[in-house]
Amino acid sequence: MNGKKGFIRMTKQRKVILDILRNTKSHPTADWVYEKVKQKIPNISLGTVYRNLNILNDMGEIMELNYGSAYSRFDGNPENHYHFVCENCGRVFDLDEQVNKEIDKRIEEKTGFSVKYHRLEFYGICSECREE
Amino acid sequence: MNGKKGFIRMTKQRKVILDILRNTKSHPTADWVYEKVKQKIPNISLGTVYRNLNILNDMGEIMELNYGSAYSRFDGNPENHYHFVCENCGRVFDLDEQVNKEIDKRIEEKTGFSVKYHRLEFYGICSECREE
DNA sequence: TTAGATGCAAAGGGTTTGCAACGTC
């Protein structure tokens, strides 16, 4: 995606985007980030937001999540962790569940594939939506 | 997606699409299915393929998979099972691994959310790509 | 007969990109 750049500059835009992602527990869409950044940099463009999200993802600073179809969501916490997706409101929650590293090895042994990591997501209805 | 239809007709197109999905172990994209169906129904339209994939998915006859960004893939096996995605060739493999149903309950207890199911995907390099 | 399904083509909609100006190192 961004393989040929010699180095990465830390621009004002990039810094603000990363900062926003680091300080939210929601797993926002690019558009949400765009609206948020505009509060600090009113004339920033959507393209810049997308470019930076991709670069930050390549750098391993953030994590891109693709749930269902439609748009991507971005997670400011690049550590591998599990998620719960509410099928009603669409929100994504972090789960406080230990990541099982053993399972990667088992799959490697069974398949002969090289496993880098795994993604585990739970789908259902969050407590807030259940009450309605 | 297709909530207001009173009943579902089994058209020639639908039958062929489902048949193709049931008889492949690859996890094809809509376009791949389209090309395949054209061999039997030359004048079928891409729109029809998409419509049927969505309907079959709603019916629970197939499973839609969204890995990484870009396009969806479809799995003719609607039973919950795990996948391995090769980051090099992009192929998706079924894993012969028992689905852990206990974990859904544990998450329910810890979060208070209602868990319907979970998705588990492994990412890495498949054996064929490793050899290159 | 009738409501669902199809073909065709245009419209959607999130994401990417070309380009000239700009800003960081």
Place this chain on the structure above:
DNA sequence: GACGTTGCAAACCCTTTGCATCTAA
């Protein structure tokens, strides 16, 4: 001063849709 980055807007590309026609039940 170089070269990565930005803003803007057009282009992309997978997917969805409107509509007249067709067809399964």
